[in-house]
Amino acid sequence: MVKSIGKYILFLGSLFVNRESFKTYFNLVIYECVAIGISSIMIVSLVSIFIGAVTAIQTAYNMTYPFVPRDIIAYIVREMELLELAPTFTAIVFAGKVGSNIASELGTMRITEQIDAIDVMGINSSSYLVLPKIIATTITYPLLVIFAIALGLFGGYLSTTLTGELTPVEYINGIRLDFAPYNIYFALIKSVIFGFLISSISAFKGYFTYGGALEVGKASTSAVTNSCIAVLCADYLLAQLLLNL
Numbered sequence: 001m002v003k004s005i006g007k008y009i010l011f012l013g014s015l016f017v018n019r020e021s022f023k024t025y026f027n028l029v030i031y032e033c034v035a036i037g038i039s040s041i042m043i044v045s046l047v048s049i050f051i052g053a054v055t056a057i058q059t060a061y062n063m064t065y066p067f068v069p070r071d072i073i074a075y076i077v078r079e080m081e082l083l084e085l086a087p088t089f090t091a092i093v094f095a096g097k098v099g100s101n102i103a104s105e106l107g108t109m110r111i112t113e114q115i116d117a118i119d120v121m122g123i124n125s126s127s128y129l130v131l132p133k134i135i136a137t138t139i140t141y142p143l144l145v146i147f148a149i150a151l152g153l154f155g156g157y158l159s160t161t162l163t164g165e166l167t168p169v170e171y172i173n174g175i176r177l178d179f180a181p182y183n184i185y186f187a188l189i190k191s192v193i194f195g196f197l198i199s200s201i202s203a204f205k206g207y208f209t210y211g212g213a214l215e216v217g218k219a220s221t222s223a224v225t226n227s228c229i230a231v232l233c234a235d236y237l238l239a240q241l242l243l244n245l
């Protein structure tokens with residue numbers, strides 16, 4: 001494991017050696033932003049709406065004490081979406097969608113010797129192929145998290161108002177109750193780090209794939225599992241560091 005971590009760190013360092021021109025990276029990053037971000041909107045939307053709806057319904061189910069204001073339900077949904085559900089739960093889905101795609105793409109390029117051909121031309125293949133993906137993911141994932149937060153709150157609104165658990169006024173009041181702007185910053189910090197971990201770990205697994213088609217599948221599976229573990233570990237560490245100031 002220590003050997004793999006060291007190899008991963010050296011891999012990250014190689015991304016900044018013998019780089020191409022800014023214009024080249026700019027075009028590649030824009031392409032990757034579209035490929036990674038746009039293709040993930042649908043799955044993120046579905047997951048976020050249903051997670052927000054389920055969270056609201058389950059919170060309402062447990063709020064049976066008569067002296068607790070009903071708008072506390074919306075307050076709890078908001079805090080859960082900001083602090084945990086939108087950044088972390090979306091990251092797990094994102095790792096399965098984007099992480100596996102990055103690993104399989106680079107793994108296929110490795111076993112078909114396309115990466116070797118790029119190296120022969122004197123181009124730093126790791127920087128040319130991987131760095132734009134990491135930058136694009138670090139940019140697009142926080143935007144997807146903001147989108148997920150909004151849709152999660154909307155899902156909670158739909159589920160509580162349509163079932164009669166809350167009135168629209170109660171839900172909006174709960175959303176506004178004791179709002180702490182720092183929670184937004186916390187969610188965005190988490191999303192930037194999660195995006196970096198998912199893209200870099202997946203690229204690392206795909207870039208060092210050797211063998212045949214079977215190994216590409218193993219690399220893709222390993223990329224998703226390792227990314228999820230890294231996200232959960234980072235989630236705990238960030239909560240300790242940023243919420244216990």
